[in-house]
């Protein structure tokens with residue numbers, strides 16, 4: 085009886101001008117009868133009253149890639165079980181719709197771009213009315229799905245896949261790290277999932293019922309979480325494949341959706357929603373324009389492309405802390421303030437746990453104790469159901485590069501331990517500071533305007549960062565808090581009002597760094613040499629050493645740091661990719677080679693904080709970096725000729741963090757072309773040996 089009731093309700097709603105919300109509440113997850121599906125989808129995708137765009141179609145099939153398009157339509161339809169007469173009309177509909185789509189939107193069709201697979205489930209709706217009218221309706225549905233639900237730039241290294249990897253990392257760092265180690269980037273296996281909303285990989289009944297839920301849900305990000313569930317669902321199987329070849333794993337992953345049965349769809353989608361709820365959500369707002377909307381090439385988003393972990397924007401953090409009665413499963417943050425103590429002491433959020441990132445390198449024992457304290461405090465505040473306590477660790481740096489590289493190392497160390505739910509506050513403390521504007525006096529604790537680095541704005545450097553950030557994210561609303569009644573004492577309630585009215589200017593560590601490359605800083609004093617130093621692109625690598633002078637080991641000035649960071653971060657490829665096509669060797673065999681002088685166990689430190697267990701090998705002529713792959717295998721990351729090393733530096737405060745700089749002379753200046761950084765226990769021993777061999781090598785070449 086009940087069944088009939090909701091169906092009647094749905095039918096009558098469809099006859100009226102109903103909305104997607106009406107349909108959602110009437111259907112309540114029940115499966116939609118085939119006869120009503122076309123109408124339901126048209127309401128959900130808001131195309132019921134859309135004009136006939138095809139009136140402008142000249143019906144001339146003359147695209148440069150027309151032949152390819154026709155052949156592909158033909159080939160796909162051949163595989164379907166329809167009778168021949170049916171096939172001819174399906175091929176012709178496909179080709180008409182896609183040809184018009186290309187012309188209407190000035191797009192190019194590319195083989196395997198998912199369009200055909202996205203259209204086929206629509207054609208199965210068998211819309212029939214007047215002769216051409218059904219084509220119009222297919223077209224409108226197709227265009228609406230593409231605009232609303234298919235992420236832009238589904239290409240290798242596209243924003244989509246960077247973001248997807250971050251989501252996997254957030255929920256399953258162990259799985260993510262295994263796939264990273266195998267150099268399996270998400271585009272390799274999930275591209276068709278995103279391009280066709282699983283249309284290309286699932287059976288038609290599965291696709292239809294998944295799309296029923298999808299379009300009612302009206303959440304464009306659902307595909308990310310559906311894809312995440314695909315992986316997490318069989319994580320044990322995937323982890324067990326760690327010794328299989330990359331190709332075998334990619335094939336297994338790509339085919340996972342084929343196993344879905346129609347009965348699984350509801351569970352699958354609810355699980356995806358559950359994971360979506362357990363994920364910080366500010367990335368959704370911040371990336372909406374980059375990822376969705378009319379399909380044009382969207383530029384690479386530097387925040388996501390270079391992120392160490394999932395970025396969280398200030399407005400989400402503040403909103404989250406002021407939620408009165410959150411859903412028990414919703415994201416609750418535990419904020420970890422990683423700034424140096426002197427900065428924390430002159431202003432911080434009352435909810436923040438302080439973990440001085442400098443301790444990690446300076447006093448590892450104290451750091452380990454601090455971590456224990458952190459975990460205890462987190463457990464206690466979760467038990468107390470406090471606003472400040474949650475499972476989700478949100479790390480916060482200062483927003484200044486100098487300190488933040490240590491924050492990144494702390495974050496990386498948590499990720500290495502496969503800690504779930506790790507995020508990083510975009511823009512760090514400066515972003516919080518800016519967010520509160522004139523009200524910060526009520527929102528920050530122990531805030532001392534005379535000693536607060538953000539207030540003092542003492543370094544022009546910090547100001548530049550702000551400008552870069554603002555111009556990069558121009559439309560973001562400035563926190564015009566001065567216009568809000570300053571006499572009112574701000575309470576937690578106001579936090580949520582601010583949160584709703586202010587848009588984050590989600591800035592990034594990386595974007596501003598590119599400034600340094602465009603305007604290389606010359607800093608002879610800091611470089612500890614008489615020649616000025618310029619930083620150039622990492623691609624110009626091979627060079628003679630400068631004036632045949634051995635590099636002087638020096639203790640770095642901290643101020644020099646941003647320039648260093650710029651040069652290294654300028655490498656466009658991700659850490660997983662830059663090692664592509666490098667040779668794999670047996671570590672022990674490699675160490676026994678006759679020209680090996682010595683080796684050091686160390687960690688290779690990337691500028692974004694990622695660390696890799698490695699060996700640094702000194703041969704008679706080269707410095708070789710081997711990354712541990714496990715089981716005695718290592719990957720040759722880079723070989724540097726000893727004579728290309730022009731500088732070896734340690735940090736003043738972190739003497740085991742060693743940077744090797746490579747360069748070439750350029751007139752009177754020295755061009756730093758590249759650098760590697762390592763965390764080496766007892767580093768002075770290592771640097772001494774390397775320096776000695778460089779000198780030796782120079783002598784040899786002089787005598788030769």
Ligand SMILES: [Zn+2]
Pocket residue numbers: 431517531532533536537538539540
């Ligand atoms: Zn301040």
